[in-house]
Amino acid sequence: MSGVVVIIGAGQGGLQAAISLRQNGHEGPVILLGDEPGLPYQRPPLSKAYMFDGNEEALALRPESFLAAKQIDYRPATAARAIDRAARQVVTDAGRIAYDHLILATGARNLRPPLPGIERTVDLRTLADARVLRRRLAAPRRFAVIGGGFIGLEFAAVARKLGHEVVLAEAGPRLMARAVSPQMSQDFADMHRALGTDLRLADPVAAVTGEGMVLTSGAVVEADDVLLAAGVRPNTELAEDAGLEAANGIWVDGQLTTADPAISALGDCAAFPDARSGRRVRLESVQAATDHARHIAARLTGGNLPGYAAVPWFWSDQADWKLQIAGLAMPEDRAEQPAPHVVFRFDGHDRLTAVETINGPRIHMKARKAMAAGPVDAAQARDLLS
Structure with missing residues (x-):
């Protein structure tokens, strides 16, 4: 045209x-x-x-x-x-x-859940939002984060590296549940706790107050700023x-x-x-x-093209860990951990649907190439490690 x-x-x-x-x-x-x-x-x-x-x-x-x-x-x-x-x-x-x-x-x-006091939170979606947060990082502060997805965890890692106190509340039982396997969630939970982030899992935020936030369990989290990163x-x-x-x-x-x-x-x-x-x-x-x-x-x-069929891939940098995901797994897909910081996901037919890695660019690239070429079975998936 x-x-x-x-x-x-x-x-x-x-x-x-x-x-x-x-x-x-x-x-x-x-x-x-x-x-x-x-x-x-x-x-x-x-x-x-x-x-x-x-x-x-x-x-x-x-x-x-x-x-x-x-x-x-x-x-x-x-x-x-x-x-x-x-x-x-x-x-x-x-x-x-x-x-x-x-x-x-x-x-x-940003998804804004209907919580009392939600208007007190700060966002991290636009450059204007980032400017506000960066100014607040200039002096010691207590940060609370709502949401254990990529953005909340990336910010938490930065804030901890800069010496700030961080409490992160996730409504679900594990981190990044929509994106990664339970094994990878656990790896990242261990890493963030080692950084000094206070993780509160399976404890949704009930309200945001002028002093921080209140969790459904009744726990009170005191904070100078509350970052909303709930999807x-x-x-x-x-x-x-x-x-x-x-x-x-x-x-x-x-x-x-x-x-x-x-x-x-x-x-x-x-x-x-x-x-x-x-x-x-x-x-x-x-x-x-x-x-x-x-x-x-x-x-x-x-003019005419085959339908869109690119292999999806995602990444997240948290502290000195780079999470890379090749492919797209469904929540019910089976997870197998053949090596430290590597997880394969398989559907009900034992076809590879995703490969999750931490600091594993070689395996990540091999996985993207293999999945782009056609279906990958369990035996072929193991070849990605060689």
Whole structure:
């Protein structure tokens, strides 16, 4: 196609879609709408490197000169308010923008559970959030963290390294339960406790107060700041208001197209059919967002493509441990630990669904390559260790 492509969302997925369109030869206008001021930036370092160095220039994904050279019409601080599908227009406070194809890269926002005092918490989702937290790390403080997922644990590791007191409360019985096996959860719990983080598992937060937080058990945690890191919610409202189907993400097909052929969706906001399991999934992963973006751009510029089938992968840096996950396991998948800090996950047919490693880049890369080539059985999985 040679028409106007409008992209709502200027995170890594949205920007990658704009870049890939140009790389693939799209000559029509590309308009990238971001609801934050400033240039598109990386989010993963916000809970890690940025907390130490405060280097905002290092966060920028591309300089302004690059966007200009690629003729990407980037419009920061321009929030989309509605989608007029009949007219093929995006409604913003600055006016209407016509499109021939629309890409929704609206991402996700922090989940805010209905707890008394939840308004007292601080977030870690945007650069503005990170600036606030970094300022508070400058002097000794007591931090409480709600949530034992990637963001909460990454921040806890940073805060402990800087000498702060940290209490982390997780409603479930183990850390990162949505992402990793029980064995890997235990490894990380042991590591964080060794760092000095006070973990409170299976004890949900009942309320946030001016002095900290109260747990369901009745325990009182005194803290100067309470970080909310209890998961995210996909930003699907624009799509839903426009009549597109959404349930834990905007529903798309194997080509990442919505029920409206003029609209695609990618990244954290998209729920798509997993090529291996057939289940509809939504991935919170920078790599998934950029892979989605490349696929959509290739489809828009090159015609027919096989359905999206990239092997998902994820990572989290906590203290001096790098967790890497190749593949996507379901909660019921069997876990096998063939070596320290390595876990294989298998489905009911003994097919490898994911490989979890700590500081094991070689095994991680071998696993991604093997799973991309086709199904991997238990015997083949053991070869990944050699």
